[in-house]
Amino acid sequence: MKRLILLAVIALSGLTSCSTYNRMVNNEEAVNAAWANVETQYQRRADLIPNLVNTVKGYAQHEQSTLEQVVEARAKATSINLSADELTPENLAEFQRAQSEVRSALGRLIAISESYPDLKANQNFLELQAQLEGTENRIAVARSNFNTATREYNMSIRRFPANLIAKMFSFRPKPYFEADEQSAAAPAVTF
Template sequence: MKKTVILIIVLAVIAMWGISQYNGLVTSQESVNTAWSNVENQYQRRADLIPNLVNTVKGYAEHEKGTFEAVVEARSKATSIKIDANNLTEEKLKEFQAAQGDVTNALSRLIAISENYPELKANENFKELQAQLEGTENRIAVERRNFNETARTYNTTIRQFPRNIIAGIGGFNARPYFEAAEGSEKAPEVKF
């Protein structure tokens, strides 16, 4: 009888520990999901600003049709890629990053056009949209960094013993990180 009580107590302690570890993993996973939602939110903010920016520039630079089309196409492609935070894989994240990189490149060309139009650069609406876009780009960088930090904490947690056993049983998988764009390790060449 005494051995049975001790065995029940030991099993109860192990079960409580397992439940606690599992709940901690769920909390950590939800932190990663929240961080991912924040990243998507900032990219959506940028996507929402793009039509206003394009229309403002269009009014001044009618003959830049190819650039406008590139911006709209890149935005359309980027907003069509939907990634569920629970199924975030390295391949899906790379596809998402590539599409967002295309948006960044197209926006850079659009902003460069403004240099040819002094009256556009002086337009208050354009200046406000450009400031909002710059602020959004900074927010994107911050949220990507926060996501990477949260994913690192989560990935470390699910790999540590003995949580890795609970993580394996519970189906908790590692999350990929945002990485620098290919070629970003090279400094841009400046020519005068």
């Protein structure tokens, strides 16, 4: 009888461990999928930038340095390829810095358009500007979804007794996206 009870306890423990492991795998895959969505939105923005720069070039010949900064920031941001397996706080911070430089350069480029009434009225420019705005919103949603998936994953590997299985199979916490230092300051609106 004692052997039967012992076998039942071992079997139940094994099933629970398998279920816990599978839940961790599912959560980790959710983080990987959310990261892929973040990268997709950043790539969408990077793909729109050359069209925007070329549209502005025709109107703003003497704004060459700003245009070059946008192109340079885009090149730097697209050169950082970060897979979900390489998500460390340091790598994610470097990725965020590069994307922040792109956002800042785009902001300067959009500000230049204020000096060119014909450019502001150009349909191509208006469409590209709207697409970039939509892309920035998609990036924000993708980053939020990534943080939600990361939270679920991190909680699943830290809870007891799941943390024992997580350590046994080398599940490591994933870093979160955090707000840029620049986003702490409210943008100045002038008329």
